[in-house]
Amino acid sequence: MKVKKYTGETMQDVIFQVKADLGPEAVIVNKRKLKQGGFFGFFGKEVFEVVAALDSKESDSETTVKEDNNDDIVEISNYGRKTRKVERTKIQKTASKDPENKNAIKEFIDDLKTAAGSEVDVTEKKSEQPKQTKTSNQTVEPENSFKKELKNQQNLTAAQKLQNKFDQKNPGNKNKNLNNSNQLYNYLLEQGVDSRNVNLFLKEMDIKTASAGENNFESRLKEFLGIYFAENEAIKLDSAQKVVSFIGPTGVGKTTTMAKIAAHFAVDKNKNVGLITADTYRIAAVEQLQTYSKIIDIPFAVCYSSSKLEEMIAGQFRNCDLVLIDTPGSSWKDQIQLGRLKDYVDHTLVDEVHLLLSLNTKSSDLRSIISEFSKLKPDRALLTKLDETSSYGDIINIKENYNLSLSYLTCGQDVPEDFEIAGADQIYSYLFGDFYA
Template identity: 30%
Template sequence: MIIKKYIVNDMKEALIRAKYELGKDAVIIHQRKIKEGKWYNPFKTTKLEVTLAIEEDKDNIKDPKEAKDPKETIQNKDIYGKNNMENTNISKEKDIKTNILFKDANEELKEKLLSYCKLKSLDVNSLTSEDIKDFLNIGYKDNCFKEKLSLGKLNVMVGPTGVGKTTTIAKIAAKEYLENNKKVGLITLDTYKIGAVEQMRTYAEILDIDYEVVTEPNEMINKINKLSHCDILLIDTLGTSQRNKEKLQDIWEYLKDIKEDINTYLVLSISTDRETTLSIMDKYKQLEYDALILTKFDEVSSFTNVWNIMEHTDLPVEYFCHGQSVPDDIEIANIDNLIEYSKEVYSYD
């Protein structure tokens, strides 16, 4: 196999160069935006780095020095030999029709997936779990399903209102207490939402585990010390819009003076639209989250947002949540569990 990397202004230029040098059967296996120029240059230009591959056939490979100026070559053709990009999009919709994992994915991911399938001579609608993992490892080398952030002593859940932080904490607490025999303690800072304290107290009483409420930032260290005998502390925070800078700062005031290591998980609902999700991921960075938890799988008909999230973070996704049942509706976030869940819900083989 011959693999070549191009740094170009746009995808059209990459496709033209690739077809001239590698032939019409070259396929895209990876693409990303990069900044070109010296590290100290504030006006670095944005370029596209595109990696293409073709099964080795030296007779068809041309010397790149002989390549013509892309402006002088035929435009609006892609690597599949279609006459225009509109035909390519029609082909994608036709090709990815029964694979529930990818049928509503964004165009960039579809492009990579179809290129991968062409390179490997695979049917996009009959991919095995191993095929999908191989695709993600090639197209998204540092994808968020590979690494995991193990629960530590202190674990904080942050995220918008209504994404399921409190229920997620209850699920994790129940699993750790019942299945792993851990001493678990719960702390809530969420005294804003009506019923939040009572909900957390109810979970603590059912599991017969310790529980504390923090009403002011200066109480935080004392409450943690009161639960120092626990193996795991799960800390619930108030939900707030990513646009509410004041409330985000309030949450930080509770956490900033903690000297022990903290694992902070951003809890996201995959039923949230793409732009809002990306905005949440960006604005919540001020709380220095280390990993993600994805909820509300039971409320969506596709996995579009899973892939949107994957393409915009290298941080690990720790759990998938798919219902209100405690502790059953939570899974370790990996591709095998995602595939099994999709098969169970959408009833396909």
């Protein structure tokens, strides 16, 4: 029988430590609430203490991360795997050092996305193709339209793929007209842009593109969006380490989005990337991010307390070009929860804070979310779940009401795809693809 004692600021934190350390079979023997620190019993911080036990038969699957006396050697054991000792520098190493490994990782990610069901579909499609017909001198194979269509789809951007889906559901959109300001005004209202913001948008468009005239409304609109969203920018890395924190309400897709960005920089950009999660409220979130970190071959750690964050970045993640921090999802109505995020967005430690917003959220709720999370001073907004809505007017509302520039757009669960930089061309495809695709 193995018995251990744990303490933490909340009972959820303590229980998570127990499960992470001893595994799901651990049994809580005793728990109590006590005060720590203070002066003669006063002004102490209330903490929870739990005594947990695990039968010795289960202790082989113990999950711990212990540092040896040598700071450069780390003993690692995760979720039932056997313990092994590796050099710390090797933990920091990513696929950027090994091009062959990089390709293998990309292939592995592709394999994850190509599920067995999809392969069956392809096989069935192939079986439907006409058989070869032979002549005396040559063999003639009819054109494989399915392969051609598949190849065309692979060359499309995420926005274009999504637009194709809408076109199939709403073929009548192609017959609409959008050739002047009056038609644009009515269309933006239909898309959910506030009437005040529509007027501001059109007024600025008239000023910025006055020299273009009315000859080609499509070109004029596209030119203006390039000016209008000129401040949108992806994460940029230089010689110094960059630390980026992600905040947002529950269910907005922070964990998956972080995995997409991590894969993009580690695999495509050949950068050393590290993942830190502070979302200890959901064990599933930790396991999900840890799984992605193993696939991409990048370091990962759980931060149980914001007071340890600076130490982790300067120590375990000191060799990373980019450190991404996943914070707990928080209701915008819960001021206490929002207050707990302050240390994870402290700009003395964090370089950028990205506020994740789901575009399938009601406009009224979206306004409340941005208003409350604005207290944490986000640098940019990152829009998620664009595939779960057909109204994109809030992209303009966010710009006009809060002057928040955008970083990325995401539109699905595939990693590392289904996300792209929030450039003017991409936004143009979402907002006006019905007319100019």
